[in-house]
Amino acid sequence: MNKLAERMVTLSNKVCLLNAQQLQQLISYYAQAKITRNAAGVVFAAKLPDTAITVYQSGKVLFQGSGALREAARWDTGELVENKNTSNRKGDTLPPHLDQLSVIGSDETGTGDFFGPVTVAACYVSAEQIELVRELGVKDSKQLTDAWMRKVAPDLKATLTHSVLTVTNEKYNEIQARGWSQGKIKALLHNQAIKHVLRKMGNEQPDYILIDQFAERTVYFNHLKSEQEIIRQHVLFSTKAENLHVAVAAASIIARVAFLEEMDRLSLVAGQPLPKGAGPKVDEVAAHILLTKGEAALQSMTKKHFANTKKAQRLADKKRSKK
Numbered sequence: 001m002n003k004l005a006e007r008m009v010t011l012s013n014k015v016c017l018l019n020a021q022q023l024q025q026l027i028s029y030y031a032q033a034k035i036t037r038n039a040a041g042v043v044f045a046a047k048l049p050d051t052a053i054t055v056y057q058s059g060k061v062l063f064q065g066s067g068a069l070r071e072a073a074r075w076d077t078g079e080l081v082e083n084k085n086t087s088n089r090k091g092d093t094l095p096p097h098l099d100q101l102s103v104i105g106s107d108e109t110g111t112g113d114f115f116g117p118v119t120v121a122a123c124y125v126s127a128e129q130i131e132l133v134r135e136l137g138v139k140d141s142k143q144l145t146d147a148w149m150r151k152v153a154p155d156l157k158a159t160l161t162h163s164v165l166t167v168t169n170e171k172y173n174e175i176q177a178r179g180w181s182q183g184k185i186k187a188l189l190h191n192q193a194i195k196h197v198l199r200k201m202g203n204e205q206p207d208y209i210l211i212d213q214f215a216e217r218t219v220y221f222n223h224l225k226s227e228q229e230i231i232r233q234h235v236l237f238s239t240k241a242e243n244l245h246v247a248v249a250a251a252s253i254i255a256r257v258a259f260l261e262e263m264d265r266l267s268l269v270a271g272q273p274l275p276k277g278a279g280p281k282v283d284e285v286a287a288h289i290l291l292t293k294g295e296a297a298l299q300s301m302t303k304k305h306f307a308n309t310k311k312a313q314r315l316a317d318k319k320r321s322k323k
């Protein structure tokens with residue numbers, strides 16, 4: 001074995017998430033090799049000649065060393081995919097080993113933010129690309145910072161077949177006023193983005209299409225009923241889908257960065273950084289924009305139907321009367 005190959009084997013490690021029963025089995029299985037480790041969060045540790053095993057309070061088990069994959073395979077069954085951070089997920093029954101298949105993932109962002117657009121991205125990761133995408137560091141985007149996602153997104157966009165759609169606030173307010181619910185807006189965008197990706201893929205077909213679930217299946221397809229082309233085949237829904245396949249995690253990062261980029265643009269227009277979410281800070285900034293730039297300007301960068309519009313108005317009125 002050459003030096004590099006040797007090093008790669010030595011460095012191999014694997015994390016599994018086990019339930020309480022599996023953990024008990026694992027701990028008794030390695031009882032003979034038990035060692036004492038006083039690190040935070042560690043509930044059990046064992047050392048084999050070629051593998052170190054560490055069990056954390058969270059139920060995660062880290063296998064390190066040249067025997068890591070062999071030992072992990074004793075515990076890492078197909079069902080673990082569903083247990084991975086998703087014990088309270090909702091949605092379809094998923095095929096085993098979904099995380100290793102060729103999947104189009106889709107996810108949206110911005111729906112809970114008063115300022116800024118709604119963005120949706122769909123993204124295809126073939127079975128052969130999964131390792132590469134993991135190599136780029138893609139995980140559940142909720143664990144990642146905005147700054148980090150901005151760094152990773154260009155690589156993902158350059159590597160993966162994807163589609164990203166941004167509904168500007170003007171457009172959003174217009175269709176919302178026509179009576180479209182957020183659910184309908186999201187359903188149409190997901191369907192559209194997935195359609196684009198399938199078209200770009202040409203003859204290649206995904207094993208599955210996994211949508212980070214925001215509505216029940218019947219509700220989703222009901223929103224799409226007047227669409228000409230509805231993607232139904234191999235569509236799966238799951239909450240926390242970003243933990244189930246890297247395609248959804250990648251889509252989530254791409255959507256998030258599209259949201260951030262539009263927020264950057266709007267912040268320039270507003271003359272100040274726009275806060276995310278829909279909390280009191282958002283009301284403060286919105287009131288300030290009302291006073292300095294006027295109502296039309298505020299509308300052009302917000303989701304008008306949110307309660308924040310009225311709250312900002314009241315704050316602005318108060319400030320005006322104090323003058």
Ligand code: MG
Pocket residue numbers: 107108212213
């Ligand atoms: Mg989502």
